[in-house]
Amino acid sequence: MAQHRLKAVIFDFDGTLAPLNLDFSFLREEVSKIALKYVSESILGSLNHYHILEMIYELEGYLGEKGKIFRKEAFSKLRELEVEAASKKSLFFYTRGVLKKLKETNIIEGIITRTCIEAVVTVFPDYKSYIQAVVTRDDVTRVKPHPEHVMKILNILNIVAEEAIVVGDHPTDIIAGNLVGMKTLGVLTGRTKREDFLKVGATYVFQDIRGLINLI
Ligand SMILES: [Mg+2]
Numbered sequence: 001m002a003q004h005r006l007k008a009v010i011f012d013f014d015g016t017l018a019p020l021n022l023d024f025s026f027l028r029e030e031v032s033k034i035a036l037k038y039v040s041e042s043i044l045g046s047l048n049h050y051h052i053l054e055m056i057y058e059l060e061g062y063l064g065e066k067g068k069i070f071r072k073e074a075f076s077k078l079r080e081l082e083v084e085a086a087s088k089k090s091l092f093f094y095t096r097g098v099l100k101k102l103k104e105t106n107i108i109e110g111i112i113t114r115t116c117i118e119a120v121v122t123v124f125p126d127y128k129s130y131i132q133a134v135v136t137r138d139d140v141t142r143v144k145p146h147p148e149h150v151m152k153i154l155n156i157l158n159i160v161a162e163e164a165i166v167v168g169d170h171p172t173d174i175i176a177g178n179l180v181g182m183k184t185l186g187v188l189t190g191r192t193k194r195e196d197f198l199k200v201g202a203t204y205v206f207q208d209i210r211g212l213i214n215l216i
Helices: 023-033 041-048 052-086 095-102 119-124 145-155 171-180 194-199 209-215
Strands: 010-011 108-112 134-137 164-168 183-187 204-206
Touching: 010 145, 041 194, 052 119, 052 145, 095 108, 095 209, 108 145, 145 164, 145 171, 145 209, 164 171, 164 209, 171 183, 171 194, 194 204, 204 209
Parallel strands: 010 108, 010 164, 108 134, 164 183, 183 204
Antiparallel strands: none
16 A cells, blocks of 8 residues: 555445445435425526535525525435435445454544435444444535545544545545545445546455455
């Protein structure tokens, strides 16, 4: 790991530690229904909203005073749908084994996720046995790929970026890590292909998180 020893691993959650079973188009539709209580269809259509959370942020900014109320309502609906999806899945069968191995090697472990803590706890009720900090969308003003998300967990863990690697199944994980100078690892257990991880500059691409063991 170059000149810096690896001290911390920051994991994404869905698609990385547990299967990804969220139907993003359905979530977007549900959030759009809420958005339409605040703005017209043409305004909603004019906002750049490829990703759901960014759509919420954009509309929050557009709405001014009412923005916070909209954000709260949208997040609450998302939470309901995410917890429902979470109740239908388990961690990958190897996840606890990898986390345990890292812990035994004195690696600090954290999670950054665009979902809510309730969804994480539903799938991984014993996360505190392995994980020292979780930063969800409710803990930041802007989620990854915004660097605020990764900087927040590095600050909580008191780790400098060069001593940490971010591991995720989506380009947003890699982009966020690269922006602050972390090592980055893409895993192929979500919906992203190897070449797409390489395009955004992932340091490593492995089949799944078990590949991490070779880096410590
Ligand atoms: Mg993910």
